[in-house]
Amino acid sequence: MDEEKKKVLCVDDNINLCRTISLVLGRKGFRADMARDGEEALEKVERENYDIILLDIKLPGIDGVETLKRIRDVRKDANVIMMTAYAVEDMVHEALEEGAKGVFYKPMDMDEVITGIEENLECDLSPEDAREAFQ
């Protein structure tokens, strides 16, 4: 039965944040997985095809934007939405250029996160349309 659930990977070095997002998504009918940094995320992405990846921009080791590039090297059509707690507009801009579908500014509203994920899953948005939808 688990096989039918949509799979979400949440990548954040703040483990409590990752866990609470996963718990909420779990209750909302997703199968949520977690990774603490870019390398762990890449290992998981290589093994499994996630429907959505929530990716923090500031990560220890390889940062979120670099992780995004490497994820898209492995899976060209990966659905990645960035998250950030900081005013790092340059990095946000770069991530969107690299094909991220949008960005959530922390502390985000979980209702919006769920809506964002669902919209992304429903229609195969082009990066431009997705950006539009998130702003």
Next chain:
Amino acid sequence: MSASRRIEHEALRQDLSYLILGKRGGGKKVRILELLKERPYNINQLAKELDVNYRTAMHHVNVLEEHKLISRSRPPLGKGHVFNLKLRSDDEQEILSEIMSKFKLSEKVLDFSYSPEFFQRVVEQTNDAVVIIDDRKQLFFLNESAERLFGLERKEGIGNPIKMFPEGLDEFLDISKSGGIVRDLETRARHRSGTSVDVTVTMDPIKDNEDKIVGYSMIVRDITERKQLERERVRTERLRMIGKLAGGVGQELHNPLASIKNAIYFLRIALESSDPEVEEVLDILEAETSTSEHIIRELLDLAWPSTRNLMEVDIKETLEKALSESEVPDNIEVRFRPEGGPNVVISHPEKLFIVFFNIISNALEAMPHGGTLTILSRCTDSDSVSIEFKDTGKGIPDEMIGKVFDPLFTTKAKGIGLGLYLSKSIIEGQGGIIKVQNNRKDGCDLTITLPTVFQGVGIDG
């Protein structure tokens, strides 16, 4: 004049300057040159004219000859040599005259500079206060600047024990007495009127012929202006640091806040059918989290002002909105008087709302026993709008009025003192001015002047 000629002249000028102005005995040499201008002289004749012995006259003549300013010749009938001026051209004569007149001037200054009058003038005319006390700490001398600095007339001060002198005088005396150096030490001096001034003190002992200390001289320099600039700089730096810190802390709090929000969200799902008390606690958690989020957003606004979302803002409408959202107590009357004209500025509507709301809240809280809040807005000229808030409250104590816009300044039991600081940052961030002063009767007046065109700088990454 050819270049080589010019170089020769310059060489002559330097030579003469060195001989006449730069060495001892310049006066004798000038006199010799003057005499030889008229006719040839021998050494004996020159010695007589200069009232010096033969050897001295010979020495000067030799030096002048070495520098090729004079030359010797043997007259047809005489025994010894006679000397002639060697300068021939008018230019050369002119250079000699120039140097000689310089010499005469310097002689005058020199004569004057050794006179007591000269020293007195130097001391009187200096901008620093000069004070001399004897070894029993009684005033011996003070110059005009000292009279001004201390508000003291010398005729009443001299001979009396010093009263208005820099704090720490005894300490300075001890240092100086024991051979230490008192140089540019900072302290405060008192003016007769009671005000005190920031000064530096340099103190030196005055010794008699037997090396015994008979008194002390002090140079007291008024550094009020410098200190004020310094304090202003420290204050600006402090505010900048607070802004930076606030921004940094604000961002760091986003992650824990996000976890708390998500946890509340999760608990709402998990405890769906729980009892009303649990619901109430979840509501409290959510409300307080959202308050924290709001405070953090204000902090971030301070640290990183933005030029995004700039638009035309109607001042009258924004004031009306701020008033309608303020809880005006029954015992306070609000008089809102917007004057005609467009009263539109380019700004952030929500930020101006925060400013007006903060100011109105402060004014209302300043009148716990009731009163009147008057709000006037008008176009002062074609490119600015002025908004005045006048309350009839207790006003701001004088010693605090300079601090009301500082962060973390508050006289209220509630609030952390960011409201007015934030307001000032927002107004100044768009090129406006915000001022507060106590009005003559009661309460205080706060005035904002805003340019109609946004003149601020924003950071938008």
